[in-house]
Amino acid sequence: MKVLLVGVGGVGEAIAVxxxxxxxLEKMVLADYNLGRAQEVxxxxxxxxxxxxxxxxxxxxxxxxxxxxxxxxNLLMNAVNVDFTDALFDSAYExxxxxxxxxxxxxxxxxxxxxxxxxxxxxxxGLLAILGMGVDPGLSDxxxxxAEEHLFDEIExxxxxxxxxxxxSGYDFAPAFSITDTLExxxxxxxxxxxxxxxxxxxxxxEPEVFEFPEEIGPLKCVNVEHEEVVLIPxxxxxxxxxFKYALGDKFIHAIKVLHMLGLTSKEPVNVKGVKVVPSExxxxxxxxxxxxxxxxxxxxxxxxxxxxxKDGNERQVYLYQITDNAxxxxxxxxxxxxxxxxxxxxxxxxLLANSTxxxxxxxxxxAFDPVPFMxxxxxxDFPYGFKEM
Amino acid sequence: MKVLLVGVGGVGESIAQxxKxxxxxxxxxLSDFDLDRAREVQTKLKDDKxxxxxxxxxxxxxxxxxxxxxxxxxxxxxxxxxxxxxSIFDAAFQxxxxxxxxxxxxxxxxxKEPYRKVYIxxxxxxxxxxxxxxxxxxLALVGMGVEPGMADIFAxxAQDYLFDEIExxxxxxxxxxxxxxxxxxxxxxxxxxIEECLNPPVIWEKxxxxxxxxxxxEPEVFEFPEGIGKVEVVNVEHEEVLLIPxxxxxxxxxFKYGLGDLFxxxxxxxxxIGLDNKEPINVKGMMVAPRDxxxxxxxxxxxxxxxxxxxxxxxxxxxxxKNGKPxxxxxxxxxxxxxxMQKWGCQAVVAQTAFNAVIGxxxxxxGAxxxxxxxxxxAFDPVPFMxxxxxxGFPYGIxxx
Numbered sequence: 001m002k003v004l005l006v007g008v009g010g011v012g013e014a015i016a017v018x019x020x021x022x023x024x025l026e027k028m029v030l031a032d033y034n035l036g037r038a039q040e041v042x043x044x045x046x047x048x049x050x051x052x053x054x055x056x057x058x059x060x061x062x063x064x065x066x067x068x069x070x071x072x073x074n075l076l077m078n079a080v081n082v083d084f085t086d087a088l089f090d091s092a093y094e095x096x097x098x099x100x101x102x103x104x105x106x107x108x109x110x111x112x113x114x115x116x117x118x119x120x121x122x123x124x125x126g127l128l129a130i131l132g133m134g135v136d137p138g139l140s141d142x143x144x145x146x147a148e149e150h151l152f153d154e155i156e157x158x159x160x161x162x163x164x165x166x167x168x169s170g171y172d173f174a175p176a177f178s179i180t181d182t183l184e185x186x187x188x189x190x191x192x193x194x195x196x197x198x199x200x201x202x203x204x205x206x207e208p209e210v211f212e213f214p215e216e217i218g219p220l221k222c223v224n225v226e227h228e229e230v231v232l233i234p235x236x237x238x239x240x241x242x243x244f245k246y247a248l249g250d251k252f253i254h255a256i257k258v259l260h261m262l263g264l265t266s267k268e269p270v271n272v273k274g275v276k277v278v279p280s281e282x283x284x285x286x287x288x289x290x291x292x293x294x295x296x297x298x299x300x301x302x303x304x305x306x307x308x309x310x311k312d313g314n315e316r317q318v319y320l321y322q323i324t325d326n327a328x329x330x331x332x333x334x335x336x337x338x339x340x341x342x343x344x345x346x347x348x349x350x351x352l353l354a355n356s357t358x359x360x361x362x363x364x365x366x367x368a369f370d371p372v373p374f375m376x377x378x379x380x381x382d383f384p385y386g387f388k389e390m
Numbered sequence: 391m392k393v394l395l396v397g398v399g400g401v402g403e404s405i406a407q408x409x410k411x412x413x414x415x416x417x418x419x420l421s422d423f424d425l426d427r428a429r430e431v432q433t434k435l436k437d438d439k440x441x442x443x444x445x446x447x448x449x450x451x452x453x454x455x456x457x458x459x460x461x462x463x464x465x466x467x468x469x470x471x472x473x474x475x476x477s478i479f480d481a482a483f484q485x486x487x488x489x490x491x492x493x494x495x496x497x498x499x500x501x502k503e504p505y506r507k508v509y510i511x512x513x514x515x516x517x518x519x520x521x522x523x524x525x526x527x528x529l530a531l532v533g534m535g536v537e538p539g540m541a542d543i544f545a546x547x548a549q550d551y552l553f554d555e556i557e558x559x560x561x562x563x564x565x566x567x568x569x570x571x572x573x574x575x576x577x578x579x580x581x582x583x584i585e586e587c588l589n590p591p592v593i594w595e596k597x598x599x600x601x602x603x604x605x606x607x608e609p610e611v612f613e614f615p616e617g618i619g620k621v622e623v624v625n626v627e628h629e630e631v632l633l634i635p636x637x638x639x640x641x642x643x644x645f646k647y648g649l650g651d652l653f654x655x656x657x658x659x660x661x662x663i664g665l666d667n668k669e670p671i672n673v674k675g676m677m678v679a680p681r682d683x684x685x686x687x688x689x690x691x692x693x694x695x696x697x698x699x700x701x702x703x704x705x706x707x708x709x710x711x712k713n714g715k716p717x718x719x720x721x722x723x724x725x726x727x728x729x730x731m732q733k734w735g736c737q738a739v740v741a742q743t744a745f746n747a748v749i750g751x752x753x754x755x756x757g758a759x760x761x762x763x764x765x766x767x768x769a770f771d772p773v774p775f776m777x778x779x780x781x782x783g784f785p786y787g788i789x790x791x
Contacts, residue, residue, distance in 0.1 A: 173662045258659040261574045263687035272686040275676055282683040285673040286664035 007080030010291035014343025058084035102134030109199030137228035143305035163247030164301035190224035220247035232365035294336030397470035400692035404744035454481035492535030538629035544706035564621035564648030565702035591625035621648035633766035695737035
């Protein structure tokens, strides 16, 4: 498989490092706007033939298609900020290769609708686009599908729950994931799906609940956040309600609220002494780059899917989850926990495509596929899942 | 009197409006980095000859000097944010004219013990040059707004007329102003507010001298007069603490500001993220100071006047003894926003800052205040100033506590 990886930030690096150990990978082009960053990752990987470097403006379809043609790739892996998703999705279609991303564009219930609307066209062209194929969305959707097919007769509610006990030494405040993405998802109104009502919006940080995360992470307060799973899961999994809740922590929520109130989460450029600057990019520039936090981080991060329903006439609640320990992801892959937990998932999906285990065309979410082969591969990728009856 | 006004923001505009009413003010040159802003103010003043506009980059001393010479001014009035103080102050010295400002050159925290010890203090740069100004027979009157400024004059008045011995002088500033239509809209330059609120607050004590504490330290509830009521105030770095002990005898001097929980929460968050940083950082290839971005995102306080309701109070609380008995008083000035808008077309917080500078010009122009060197407002006789306050529309109040 030849892959054009667009975006070599923290997650892009994790994808490249993880894929470099798989036999099916012929080539992975490391393309980034910041050539220095792509070179930094390329240097780590060594094999320059297998991991060529390219500079790319992800907003420029012509450039993307040129690079895809030059390297004759059969998959475009989108690992940049969601702002570039439309351009990259269209580039893959026009050039004629498969496509995968880990976040979707559009607000609220409209998330991904532009992509999903072109399902028939992709199918007709014999191409596949998997949307939201990271850890959440991605693995969390696969868990939901697995619950439907193997653990429940009837599902009442599916709730993705994400929480971490990570400490970053030397920083008062240092998000472990893309700051602009985090600002965007935390300031957009969260959406909920219900069978009778369809999708609807709530207030940011609504419905706080304490969720008991496994291992030493323990109980954390989770709140509703806008997330792709709420849009994807109801399309392929039968349930009455879908939510996404994130254990953000009071300090983090307060900071986001303040930034939002001040207009600092905006993506619209403002005039700062004669220069046009995007406020959220200034916030991101003030904070440490999440791709370089690994050696300062300690602790574990957990992503999982809580499912409530009926099995054999009895009520049942389970939590299917994956926990990544930063010490382990650093030791084995040289990547920090949050980036690696996200980056390993598309590589497993690539492997299932490479050996034709997953074999469909069109524009699909991760839950449109058989979850079993994915979950069986996880152990082999040092990425075991856990399961808890509640 | 001819004045070069450097900076025509909210306070600058208000200075020009108040000065316009005074016949002895011959000319005020409105100079700003933002020429459109200077023109906007000029249009409101309706007298282009008396209020000419000029572009100025206040960080360039030679540009300030050239304007002072071009208009043969008697005084340079600095109404910029204090990061430009050095070049404007030095320009006045070089040209040989008097100088006035409303905030002093900035401090630098102690590199090892920022919350215990002072390092470079507010106004150090200016006071270090006091001898040269004296030699040249020039006056730099520093900190001549409301706080510092009027608050210092009140301290001096308390010493001269109300107390035999002073234990503590505490400037206390609080307001009940609401800005309608905005969840968050500071009514004063956010740039300066961040500077003064996040720098280690400074306190002066007899025997100990100047020392610093953690930001927002020693919270107390202070009861403000004229309907404002009880407001929680906290220590903030301010010029009065540096000025008052130089001319007024007291055992302790503090400055406390009624910031409110919302404002303190905002400042703490900005600091935690590093958005208070005034040094440019690289944002996708462009060099931008995060603090400038914060200021750019918020509404310009110069344009908030008609949405603001309420009152703002600046004043000096003094505790000591008189005729052998303990005494506590609060000398203050309360400005009502609607009233200021009506009279001056300027919002209360900026008008309350501006009028003091114009009274300062008045007293110098008419010989009531005479002095050379680098002096604070408390170096002068407080009585003529306080007598003028009502005439300028900003009467003072006094409350026994």
